[in-house]
Amino acid sequence: MTAATPPGWLRAPAPAEARPPRPLAPSALGDDEVSDPPPSATMRAAAERGRLLHQLFERLPDLPHDQRADAAERWLAGAAGVEDAALRRRVTRDAMAVLDDPAFADLFGPDTLAEAPIAAVVGTQVVAGTVDRLCIGKAVVRVVDFKTGRRVPGDVGDIPVYHLKQMAAYAAALRVILPDRWVEAALLYTAGPKLFVLPADLLDRHKPGLGAGEQSLPHEA
Structure with a gap:
């Protein structure tokens, strides 16, 4: 009885596996022809204001209209840790300007x-x-x-x-x-x-x- 001849593919190197496409994250898109300057204090403050507004837009819409402003102030002072009362008022005002506008309801x-x-x-x-x-x-x-x-x-x-x-x-x-x-x-x-x-x-x-x-x-x- 003779041993069966193994198929050629058994000792052949495995083919290179195709690399999957790199995911595109739309929120990370930027103008790659423009170099960003180091963030200034103003830029950092604007980024923080934007972060807080995004958080409020996520949290406030489920609340009754007449409770939103007070809830925003409490969240900013508590969970968000915003100690500056003037900043809390500005962010709350900006959030309410959007949430209370019938055009965006x-x-x-x-x-x-x-x-x-x-x-x-x-x-x-x-x-x-x-x-x-x-x-x-x-x-x-x-x-x-x-x-x-x-x-x-x-x-x-x-x-x-x-x-x-x-x-x-x-x-x-x-x-x-x-x-x-x-x-x-x-x-x-x-x-x-x-x-x-x-x-x-x-x-x-x-x-x-x-x-x-x-x-x-x-x-x-």
Whole structure:
């Protein structure tokens, strides 16, 4: 009885395993042609204000309207550890200016999601991130990102490109996740407050993988 000849593949080296695409985090997109200066005290204060506003937008909408301002002050003084009373008043005022505006009421309704994680493969690019507000309707999905910096664009043409890239990536991912819904993306600049609903053709021009500038996709509030 002769031993069976082993198949050739048994001693052949294993083929190289394809490396999965690096996930794209839309909130980390920036203008990679501009070097950021070291953060100044003003910049750090603005970043902290933005962080606090994001936290309040997540916590306050479930409360009755007449309790929100007091709850904001208590949270800022307690859990957030904001000792500066003037800062607490300013942040509370800015949060209430958005939450009490009827124009933005549908962004904070009971059927909306705060800090909602999303992930999808768009073409060959993995897009993963957390959106500030997600409103899922039967026909329309609305994704909104809050921008809490002091600069408010005059119109859509003044919106920074990296903000457009961020929202285009979110919109593209949601179209994959919910292909039967129309996806609407918007930016809410809280210093206005001013809401920009981004045209679909503008999002398409900035979606992941398009154009030379989009090949090197690397949050500003």
